[in-house]
Amino acid sequence: MNSRELILKKVRQNKPDLLPLPILEAYPQGDIDLTDKFGTFLKNVGGDIYLAKDVQEARAHLTQKFQLSESIKVADYTDTNLLKQDPHSFEDVFVTIMRGQWGVAENAAIWIPEEYLPGKQRVLPFICQHLVIYLPSDALVPTMYEAYQKIGTQNFGGYGVFIAGPSKTADIEQSLVIGAHGPRSLTVYLIEKQQL
Amino acid sequence: MITHAKEAEKFNKDEARVDWHDDTLWFVRQKRDRMAHNIPEWEQLREKASQIKNHTLSNLDQYLIQFEKHALANGVHVHWAANAVEHNQIVFQIIQKHGFQKIVKSKSMLTEECHLNEFLISQGIEVIDTDLGERIVQLRHEPPSHIVLPAIHLKKEDVGETFHQHLGTEKGAKDPQYLTEAARQHLREKFIAADLALTGVNFAVAETGGIVVCTNEGNADMGAHLANVHIACMGIEKIIPRQADLSVFLRLLARSATGQPITTYSSHFLRPAPGKEMHIVLVDNGRTEQLARADFRNSLKCIRCAACFNTCPVYRRSGGHSYHTAVAGPIGSILAPNIDMRKYADLPFASTLCGSCSNVCPVKIDIHDQLWKWRQILAQEGHTGTAKATGMKLMSAVLSNPDIYRFAGSTGRWFLRHVPSLASNSLNPWFKQREMPEPPKESFRDWYMKNRKKPKGE
Amino acid sequence: MKVGLFIPCYIDQFYPNVGIATLELLEKLGCNVAFPLNQTCCGQPMANSGYSNLTKGCDANFVSNFSEFDYIVAPSGSCVLHIKEHLKDADHPEKAIQIRKRIFELCEFLTDVLKIDNLPASFPHRVGLHASCHGQRGLHLSSMSERNEPSFSKPGHLLSMVKGLDLVQAERPDECCGFGGTFCVFEEAVSVKMGKDRIGEHVQNQVEYITGGDTSCLMHLEGILKRQQSPIRIIHIAEILNSSISN
Numbered sequence: 077m078n079s080r081e082l083i084l085k086k087v088r089q090n091k092p093d094l095l096p097l098p099i100l101e102a103y104p105q106g107d108i109d110l111t112d113k114f115g116t117f118l119k120n121v122g123g124d125i126y127l128a129k130d131v132q133e134a135r136a137h138l139t140q141k142f143q144l145s146e147s148i149k150v151a152d153y154t155d156t157n158l159l160k161q162d163p164h165s166f167e168d169v170f171v172t173i174m175r176g177q178w179g180v181a182e183n184a185a186i187w188i189p190e191e192y193l194p195g196k197q198r199v200l201p202f203i204c205q206h207l208v209i210y211l212p213s214d215a216l217v218p219t220m221y222e223a224y225q226k227i228g229t230q231n232f233g234g235y236g237v238f239i240a241g242p243s244k245t246a247d248i249e250q251s252l253v254i255g256a257h258g259p260r261s262l263t264v265y266l267i268e269k270q271q272l
Numbered sequence: 273m274i275t276h277a278k279e280a281e282k283f284n285k286d287e288a289r290v291d292w293h294d295d296t297l298w299f300v301r302q303k304r305d306r307m308a309h310n311i312p313e314w315e316q317l318r319e320k321a322s323q324i325k326n327h328t329l330s331n332l333d334q335y336l337i338q339f340e341k342h343a344l345a346n347g348v349h350v351h352w353a354a355n356a357v358e359h360n361q362i363v364f365q366i367i368q369k370h371g372f373q374k375i376v377k378s379k380s381m382l383t384e385e386c387h388l389n390e391f392l393i394s395q396g397i398e399v400i401d402t403d404l405g406e407r408i409v410q411l412r413h414e415p416p417s418h419i420v421l422p423a424i425h426l427k428k429e430d431v432g433e434t435f436h437q438h439l440g441t442e443k444g445a446k447d448p449q450y451l452t453e454a455a456r457q458h459l460r461e462k463f464i465a466a467d468l469a470l471t472g473v474n475f476a477v478a479e480t481g482g483i484v485v486c487t488n489e490g491n492a493d494m495g496a497h498l499a500n501v502h503i504a505c506m507g508i509e510k511i512i513p514r515q516a517d518l519s520v521f522l523r524l525l526a527r528s529a530t531g532q533p534i535t536t537y538s539s540h541f542l543r544p545a546p547g548k549e550m551h552i553v554l555v556d557n558g559r560t561e562q563l564a565r566a567d568f569r570n571s572l573k574c575i576r577c578a579a580c581f582n583t584c585p586v587y588r589r590s591g592g593h594s595y596h597t598a599v600a601g602p603i604g605s606i607l608a609p610n611i612d613m614r615k616y617a618d619l620p621f622a623s624t625l626c627g628s629c630s631n632v633c634p635v636k637i638d639i640h641d642q643l644w645k646w647r648q649i650l651a652q653e654g655h656t657g658t659a660k661a662t663g664m665k666l667m668s669a670v671l672s673n674p675d676i677y678r679f680a681g682s683t684g685r686w687f688l689r690h691v692p693s694l695a696s697n698s699l700n701p702w703f704k705q706r707e708m709p710e711p712p713k714e715s716f717r718d719w720y721m722k723n724r725k726k727p728k729g730e
Numbered sequence: 731m732k733v734g735l736f737i738p739c740y741i742d743q744f745y746p747n748v749g750i751a752t753l754e755l756l757e758k759l760g761c762n763v764a765f766p767l768n769q770t771c772c773g774q775p776m777a778n779s780g781y782s783n784l785t786k787g788c789d790a791n792f793v794s795n796f797s798e799f800d801y802i803v804a805p806s807g808s809c810v811l812h813i814k815e816h817l818k819d820a821d822h823p824e825k826a827i828q829i830r831k832r833i834f835e836l837c838e839f840l841t842d843v844l845k846i847d848n849l850p851a852s853f854p855h856r857v858g859l860h861a862s863c864h865g866q867r868g869l870h871l872s873s874m875s876e877r878n879e880p881s882f883s884k885p886g887h888l889l890s891m892v893k894g895l896d897l898v899q900a901e902r903p904d905e906c907c908g909f910g911g912t913f914c915v916f917e918e919a920v921s922v923k924m925g926k927d928r929i930g931e932h933v934q935n936q937v938e939y940i941t942g943g944d945t946s947c948l949m950h951l952e953g954i955l956k957r958q959q960s961p962i963r964i965i966h967i968a969e970i971l972n973s974s975i976s977n
Contacts, residue, residue, distance in 0.1 A: 095326045243490040
């Protein structure tokens, strides 16, 4: 008997009688301002948040914020050339700019399905020094329950990720340090008009 | 033989350090409390999570088959390992097939349980732990002392010295920001050079065949997205039925673990990226035996948040290494005896049964009740020592018979002389740092006989 | 109302004053109290050490002493919890079940059964309360800091009725003292450290007394206090609640 059969046989023998699978439910969050709550949590987890009326305004703002110039490498979701590149070539990306699909007010997590990754390159939100996410202001949901209702099961491609703030660690004496392996900052633009 | 009590006694030689360890972990517990108390549906979420896990365990074979089917359809290789040895062999064979030399790992308590690192290193493979805490203890050749905060037993001065020796940081440097930056640079090189990335699994979703890995540092993703091959290792109990169940677990996990509203990254791996390879290793290693133990099976609900560590007054004052097992703390104390009753017979006794662990558990494992139940089994199987067994029999004989009890009491407060010396005849451990109660002239019963006429029950 | 007074063995032997205070308090609150003379121990020391198979004698003795009563009351959360959770008697299973339902810790009896809302007690001192784990988490005598639940405390409520008493909350209101039955000797180092830390908070609060509902915790704390030659004294909650009634 191979290990697969052995394990399954032992599970079948040893498991208890079938118990019911509970129904998932929404928990009413009261009268909350989603933008306000999302923004508060984002700041708490080390992120920056700005409201922008459109992508152009956001782009202008971040160009100044990160002092972008020709010599600074930016990975932008509108750049179709990223698709075929070796992930290792992104080692020197300074800023990654991408869209987010849903934002969760209770924890400032932003859902990124695979197709939203610049060039579908999974490493880009991690390997860059700074991460920028454009999020439609009407894409906020109260809790993870609503987020997963929106996400569904099969439509996020081969990979999807919730991102809440910049990379961080507190492994040395519980002292919080921003910028562990991934981005040293996360900037979120809530885009007013649905231009994404 | 290593015992928790002996190791804890050593740990307590440096009281200032115990205070620091206790305060640091209590700080995490307080952050957890603030999070839990700010979610009005917290207790309902715990109940829901518990029910989902109970259901899953009751249908685990079907969910494993369903998970495998979907993972295979997603182009993921699925392997089954009955035990730690087989798990290590499977991983090694994948490495060998490709002729790989350099592995980066993100945190996986399962691979700690299987001692994978030692095995691969003995085969000449470079294995680099990339979680900062794990890397620190790896450089020091120590096991992690905590499943979420692996280096929580170390002070920044200790880390500074380790990094000075291994990474060339300045002598005496201890600023966490500076040390973390040094690790970032060091590990970036390792990520870029790695052939293969190994990660743990927080949740495996039966209905999609996908896995979810949670980190704050982003190390699992850095590794998995850069290397050509990704191996994810998981215990079979990590399965959950539906993707939407994640909404319950991700609301509970980080809040319970570190007091964050969610981990920075919750990565959902469904299919390998084009041109890449992904493997999942499903490991039993004693889990099916635990499933057979009706009193203990629900320990398999554990989602490894370590809230029970942080709240445990004994863990905080004895340190993770005193538990001499990969998973320490209260949950480790009910998991370990399943694997080796003799070796871990001490762990269910490393508790006052205060019950705080069961209260913080986000999946409602009755940890302190299971500690009590393990004690019964260990005593019956003869793993608690003959001195204790003899003492207990004597105590039982005295307390079962009112006449002997009164006689023993009146002839010099039997307890005073005998109960504390059960542990040691040469030295009374009670008296080492505590005074004995002053024996009163008369017992309550004596007083009652004198002061209340015709008492009932006579 | 027939109340059986259960005085745990170590209280009987070492702390008779706790038994006396409990008895007097219950009598003066109008209860018809009797102390069955052949009682010994609840069996917890054996059971918590892994030897619940050795508690049959204690169990049978407990059942034969206490099956007559409407209520059984004890000044010890720990022993009450043990009886509630573990009392068995193969010869009289129904009696054991009844006892498990009828047994109360003193504070919970005063609060939930007698529903006391005032006490003519007086204790003009600064007091710290030690919540025993078995009383708090086991019997739910007060809200638990880990849980998301409304705040309450049955012992705190009773102490608030005592004239002149200044109750000071410890920073960690429900951390274990480290007694833990045989844990106190088998894990001596951690046990004492836990006790010292509990005491440390009360010292910081400058209390004169540490009180609580479990004499076992108090005995452990008293042992450390005496070794430290601390002026802080230990007093069982029954003695405070009975203080001026008996004076």
